Amino acid sequence: MQNNPDTTLITATAPVATATHGGRAKCLQRLVRLDLPVPRTVALSFSAVHDIAQGHLPDIPAIVSQFDPTSLLCVRPSSEDPDWGGPGAVLNIGMNDARFVELSDRMGAEAAAALYLRFVQTYAIHVARLDPDVFDEIEADGREGLRQSLRAYEDETDESFPQDPGEQLAAVLRSMARAWEGTSARLLRQAKGAPADAGLGLVVQEMIPGVGQGECGSGVLQLVDPTTGKRQITGRYLSQSQGRDALGAGAEALYLEKDPRGVSLEDVAPEAFAALKQHAALMRQKLREEMQVEFVIENGHVHILDGVRVPRSARAALRIAVRLAEDGIIPPQEAVMRIDPHSINELLHRQVHPQARRDVLTTGIAASPGAATGKIVFTAAEAQAGAARGESCVLVRRETSPEDVRGMHAAVAVLTERGGMTSHAAVIGRGLGLPCIVGASEMEFQSKARILKAPDGRVFRTGDILTIDGSTGQVLAGEPAMMEAALDDSFQTLMAWADAERDIGIRANADTPADAQTARNFDAQGIGLCRTEHMFFDPGRLTVMREMIFAATPSGRKAVLERLLPMQRDDFVQLFRIMEGKPVCIRLFDPPLHEFLPTTRAGQRELAEALDIPISDVTRRVEAMSEYNPMLGLRGVRLGVTVPEIYDMQARAIFEATLEASRRGEPVVPEVMIPLVSAKREVELVKARIDAVAAAVASERGQEFDYRLGVMVETPRACLRADEIAHCASFLSFGTNDLTQMTYGLSRDDAGRFMSAYVRQGVFTEDPFHVLDRDGVGELLKLGVERGRRAKPEVTVSVCGEHGGNPESIAFCRAAGFDYVSCSPFRVPVARLAAAQLAISDKLGVSAPVNRYI
Numbered sequence: 120m121q122n123n124p125d126t127t128l129i130t131a132t133a134p135v136a137t138a139t140h141g142g143r144a145k146c147l148q149r150l151v152r153l154d155l156p157v158p159r160t161v162a163l164s165f166s167a168v169h170d171i172a173q174g175h176l177p178d179i180p181a182i183v184s185q186f187d188p189t190s191l192l193c194v195r196p197s198s199e200d201p202d203w204g205g206p207g208a209v210l211n212i213g214m215n216d217a218r219f220v221e222l223s224d225r226m227g228a229e230a231a232a233a234l235y236l237r238f239v240q241t242y243a244i245h246v247a248r249l250d251p252d253v254f255d256e257i258e259a260d261g262r263e264g265l266r267q268s269l270r271a272y273e274d275e276t277d278e279s280f281p282q283d284p285g286e287q288l289a290a291v292l293r294s295m296a297r298a299w300e301g302t303s304a305r306l307l308r309q310a311k312g313a314p315a316d317a318g319l320g321l322v323v324q325e326m327i328p329g330v331g332q333g334e335c336g337s338g339v340l341q342l343v344d345p346t347t348g349k350r351q352i353t354g355r356y357l358s359q360s361q362g363r364d365a366l367g368a369g370a371e372a373l374y375l376e377k378d379p380r381g382v383s384l385e386d387v388a389p390e391a392f393a394a395l396k397q398h399a400a401l402m403r404q405k406l407r408e409e410m411q412v413e414f415v416i417e418n419g420h421v422h423i424l425d426g427v428r429v430p431r432s433a434r435a436a437l438r439i440a441v442r443l444a445e446d447g448i449i450p451p452q453e454a455v456m457r458i459d460p461h462s463i464n465e466l467l468h469r470q471v472h473p474q475a476r477r478d479v480l481t482t483g484i485a486a487s488p489g490a491a492t493g494k495i496v497f498t499a500a501e502a503q504a505g506a507a508r509g510e511s512c513v514l515v516r517r518e519t520s521p522e523d524v525r526g527m528h529a530a531v532a533v534l535t536e537r538g539g540m541t542s543h544a545a546v547i548g549r550g551l552g553l554p555c556i557v558g559a560s561e562m563e564f565q566s567k568a569r570i571l572k573a574p575d576g577r578v579f580r581t582g583d584i585l586t587i588d589g590s591t592g593q594v595l596a597g598e599p600a601m602m603e604a605a606l607d608d609s610f611q612t613l614m615a616w617a618d619a620e621r622d623i624g625i626r627a628n629a630d631t632p633a634d635a636q637t638a639r640n641f642d643a644q645g646i647g648l649c650r651t652e653h654m655f656f657d658p659g660r661l662t663v664m665r666e667m668i669f670a671a672t673p674s675g676r677k678a679v680l681e682r683l684l685p686m687q688r689d690d691f692v693q694l695f696r697i698m699e700g701k702p703v704c705i706r707l708f709d710p711p712l713h714e715f716l717p718t719t720r721a722g723q724r725e726l727a728e729a730l731d732i733p734i735s736d737v738t739r740r741v742e743a744m745s746e747y748n749p750m751l752g753l754r755g756v757r758l759g760v761t762v763p764e765i766y767d768m769q770a771r772a773i774f775e776a777t778l779e780a781s782r783r784g785e786p787v788v789p790e791v792m793i794p795l796v797s798a799k800r801e802v803e804l805v806k807a808r809i810d811a812v813a814a815a816v817a818s819e820r821g822q823e824f825d826y827r828l829g830v831m832v833e834t835p836r837a838c839l840r841a842d843e844i845a846h847c848a849s850f851l852s853f854g855t856n857d858l859t860q861m862t863y864g865l866s867r868d869d870a871g872r873f874m875s876a877y878v879r880q881g882v883f884t885e886d887p888f889h890v891l892d893r894d895g896v897g898e899l900l901k902l903g904v905e906r907g908r909r910a911k912p913e914v915t916v917s918v919c920g921e922h923g924g925n926p927e928s929i930a931f932c933r934a935a936g937f938d939y940v941s942c943s944p945f946r947v948p949v950a951r952l953a954a955a956q957l958a959i960s961d962k963l964g965v966s967a968p969v970n971r972y973i
Contacts, residue, residue: 125167126177128185129160129322139164141197141320146406146426153405155398155423158325161185162197163292165318171296179285182323189221190325192284194291196299197320201427203313204304206295209245210326211238213284219265222328230359232262239268239280242287246294249275288323295321324424333418334388335359341411341429342399346473346602348431348438348609352396354411356384394421402426407448409439432473433462434605441609444616451616452959458613460926460953464488464590466605467945468552471588475599480573480585483559484871485592486540487548488945491531492586492598495579497569499526506530513585515571517564518557518868519544521714524656527553532587534594536564539871540888541856541921549921549943550634554589558871562594614642614948617955620962623932624939625950626702628919630654632693635703637944642951645702646694647852647941648792648919651769652710654690655683662729664715669730669740673764680768687769691776691789700785704852704919704941705773706831707805708765709794711754713744750860755795755831759805766805770812777824778816786824792852794831799843802830806847831919833857838903842910851907852941853900855920855928859887862896888921891928901935908936917941926953933957 124134129144131152137145144162151157161182163171171177186192192212196205214235222231243249253275257267272280281287298304299319309315338356343349385392395414398421402410406426413425431439437458444454468489471477493511496502499522505512506529514530516523518537527533527547531554535544538557548555563572571579577596579585586595626647627638631654635646655664660683667679694703716737717723723741727734746752759766770791777787793805806828817823830837830844833854837844841851860867867888877883883892891897904916917939922928924946932940933954942950 125164125170126182127162129157129162133162135162137199139166139318139320141165141199141318141322142201143195143197143425143427144320144322147322149406150402150423150426153401155401156421157423158327159186160322160324163321163323165320168292168296168299168319168321171292172300176289176293179289183285183288186325189218191218191328192288193324193326194288194295195322195324195425196295197322198313199317200313203308203311203317205308205319206298206304207245209241209291209295211235211241212287212291214238215280215282215284215287217282226328229261232265233260236260236265236268239265239272242280242291243268243272243275246290247272247276248294292321292323295319327415327417327422327424334391335417337413337415338384339411339413340395340399341409342396342403343409343429343431343435343439345429345431345435348435348442350442358387388416388419391416391419391421398423403443404448407443409443433459433465434602436462437466437605437613438607438609441612445612452620452963454613455617455620455952455955456959458952460949460956463949463952464945466610467948468554468590468604470590470602471586471595472600472602475601477593477599478596480575480577480594480596481559481561482592483534483556483561483594484539484545484875485589486538486542486545486557487533487551487553487555488590489532489552489554490586490588490590490601491554492584492601493531494582495571495585496526496530496581497566499523499529501581502526502529513587515564515585516544517566518542519547521652521656521710522717524653525658527551532556532589534559534585534587536560536562537871538868539874540886541859541867542871543868546856546921546943548589549924549945550628550630552637552945554587556587556589556592556594558874559594560872610948614951617952618642619955620958621951621954622958623929623937623954624917625947625954626704626917626919626939626941627944627947628923628941629694629944632690632697634944635694635697638947639697639699641944641947643701643944643947644939645704646698647704647917647923647939648854649694649703649705650709651687651705652708654687655715660686661715662726665726666730667765668712668715668744669732669736676762676764677767680764684768684772687772688776688779691773692779695776695780695787695789696784700787702788702790704790704792704829704850705769706792706794707769708758709755711744711746711749711752712758712762713741713746713749716741716744750857750866756793756797756801756805757795759793759808760801763805763808767808767812770809771816774813774816774824774826775820777826778820778822781824788825788827790827790829790850792829792831792850794854795833795857796830796844797834797836797840799840799847802844802847829915832903833861833920835862835899838899839906841903841907845907845911845914848911848914850915850917851903852917852919853903855891855896855900855918855922856888858899858920859892859896859922862892862899863887890925891922891931893931897931897935900931904935904937915939924950926950926956929953930957 127133129148135144135148140162147160167177193210195208198205219231219235240254244251253271269280336356336358340354344351344353399412409429410426411429415422440454440457443449444451471490493513495515496512497515502512502514511531513532514526515534518535533544533548533555535557538544542557544555544557561574569581584598624644626645627643628648629635629638629646630650663682667676670676670679717726723737724734727737773789777789780787827849829850830848831854832851874886907914915938917937918932919941923940924942
């Protein structure tokens with residue numbers, strides 16, 4: 120058999136590889152090479168298992184001959200990646216009437232009967248494919264239960280339970296091979312990322328009885344806590360010695376699941392416990408990974424059945440990788456490569472505890488990660504009132520608008536019926552680090568009645584408790600246990616290693632001083648997008664903004680804007696000082712003005728009272744400003760050209776803040792960005808006015824300053840005409856949210872209604888608002904960069920859409936030659952890590968490890 124690589128005894132030199140025999144087989148060979156006490160094991164290759172599924176069995180007598188005739192055997196799956204699943208292990212193969220008699224003499228009749236009984240029922244259900252109901256009426260245990268189970272098997276199959284170990288083994292191998300190649304199993308593993316033709320290996324291993332006069336039992340052990348990653352011996356141990364039950368992990372790394380009597384494995388078998396710790400430490404050192412050790416103790420002697428990579432949470436994975444690097448077992452670059460950038464989100468926010476019970480009401484689009492529990496409220500005002508009372512509130516809306524921003528600040532989470540990954544709620548939620556689910560269309564939102572109805576019929580009202588899991592998109596009833604954010608020393612160490620490797624800049628989108636402070640805390644290299652309009656929704660400024668909208672003349676608008684000027688200036692001073700000399704890119708006013716006007720009759724009445732005008736005037740003004748398609752209407756640079764007083768005020772606020780903030784610390788060089796540009800002439804018109812404001816401020820203050828003027832490229836035409844536009848700009852910042860919307864002709868606020876169906880049916884491989892579309896939108900980006908740099912080689916190019924925080928999209932941006940990406944503050948660490956991994960991959964020609972066995 121040793122000459123047959125498809126069916127080979129695992130030795131130190133046997134021809135076993137992960138790509139041909141699977142990860143478990145290869146790991147067992149590594150354990151053998153470490154001289155660990157591993158039972159004899161035969162590995163069957165992918166091709167051998169495929170042949171078995173086709174009806175061609177290997178030499179079963181040759182396999183059986185590798186083991187002691189009195190041994191029981193087990194068969195376990197061995198795929199390339201354990202996450203792909205596979206058939207369950209089958210234990211105690213070889214158990215028959217003769218073996219039952221022999222074991223009865225050694226371990227007692229009842230214990231032997233229990234062993235035989237478990238094998239009979241497992242074989243019947245998973246190999247003979249009998250219905251589990253066959254055994255439901257058997258209430259007896261021990262010998263009587265065994266007798267009844269054997270009779271039930273014979274009644275259902277019209278034949279006696281097989282007694283020949285070779286026949287049993289052949290049937291088990293055939294069953295497991297066919298289960299792997301079945302249609303359902305293939306679809307399930309493909310959903311987990313496995314290729315359609317993924318192979319399965321099988322390992323046949325001698326079972327250690329784990330019975331005798333001394334301490335006997337079985338269990339698993341690891342040197343870390345799989346949830347926290349902290350150094351702590353955890354696991355479980357089941358004693359099979361007379362007079363003892365389960366023993367097992369406990370305090371101070373002394374126990375394996377300490378039982379109520381306080382007995383531990385260290386107490387009853389100190390030498391075995393010490394040997395296990397030594398074996399686990401050796402595996403960690405030599406296999407360069409924290410390993411979970413599956414073991415059996417027989418008469419106080421340890422046998423290692425298997426070693427697998429410790430299953431772990433995101434926070435545990437990070438701590439483990441950092442500690443392995445700090446201990447010199449792996450280099451820091453490999454530690455960086457071992458962490459999935461997407462998983463960083465779990466460290467930055469509270470999460471539902473992995474062991475918590477989840478009462479799932481529905482699943483929407485996971486728009487902003489983290490989890491939070493609170494009372495349902497249906498309006499922004501209710502959220503603000505609840506926050507004033509110290510209550511945690513979940514803001515529930517059909518969809519949010521700029522008027523809801525203050526309520527979002529007050530809420531602990533947001534749930535909307537409509538929207539997609541770049542809808543208002545999603546973008547603002549990510550910016551605030553607020554758990555958010557959008558597109559929860561299976562729930563019925565009755566805003567007027569203050570009712571939320573779940574798909575199963577349950578009704579929730581104002582004040583009822585919901586939990587929003589923005590990491591999974593699940594809406595949960597009640598208050599499950601939570602895990603707090605984990606930004607500890609290990610996180611900071613890993614991010615420092617990442618920053619030392621990456622070669623593309625990472626900035627943050629920050630609209631307020633609070634956002635800027637968050638960005639600073641996450642070590643963003645500046646602000647890549649400050650959306651100034653969000654500053655106007657403060658209640659103290661909103662009325663002034665509305666008064667400006669109602670002004671009939673340019674001079675009237677200018678007079679009102681003079682009252683907003685100091686407010687804007689103070690905001691910018693704070694931004695500049697928080698960023699301490701790092702670049703700050705401020706986008707001039709972008710949204711259509713109608714967004715600042717009330718849509719309800721009550722809101723219009725309040726505005727009429729505030730402005731001391733008839734409500735009919737308010738109604739007429741609101742109707743006059745309505746647009747059929749406001750996102751493509753009078754907004755962005757079009758406002759700057761037709762209502763230039765707004766941009767004049769903002770430019771003055773920026774430049775006066777520049778001089779104020781520069782009085783202490785490094786000189787500030789603000790970046791002023793013009794939004795929604797489509798033509799060079801638009802830039803020329805706005806640039807002329809901004810330059811004039813800058814000259815006026817410098818003259819008034821008697822002090823010169825520098826600034827950079829750039830363009831937000833978010834229309835297809837701006838990409839195509841980037842060479843013309845670049846002549847007037849110091850930088851081109853591509854706004855991929857609107858660019859994706861305009862390229863596809865998709866509303867980013869409404870696409871969530873059908874996007875999942877499109878992805879599921881293969882129209883789009885991914886939601887293009889979540890992962891950058893390389894073929895369409897990406898082609899426009901590359902054209903824009905190429906043409907812009909051809910006309911002006913020194914022009915800075917960047918991406919400031921939400922794609923800037925997506926690892927897959929960052930890979931495209933880096934390859935296309937962008938100078939930096941900008942994303943929501945809480946996505947900055949994700950972007951930093953993803954960028955570092957791309958740089959390391961290019962430098963070393965490697966990718967992140969995918970083998971989960973070690």
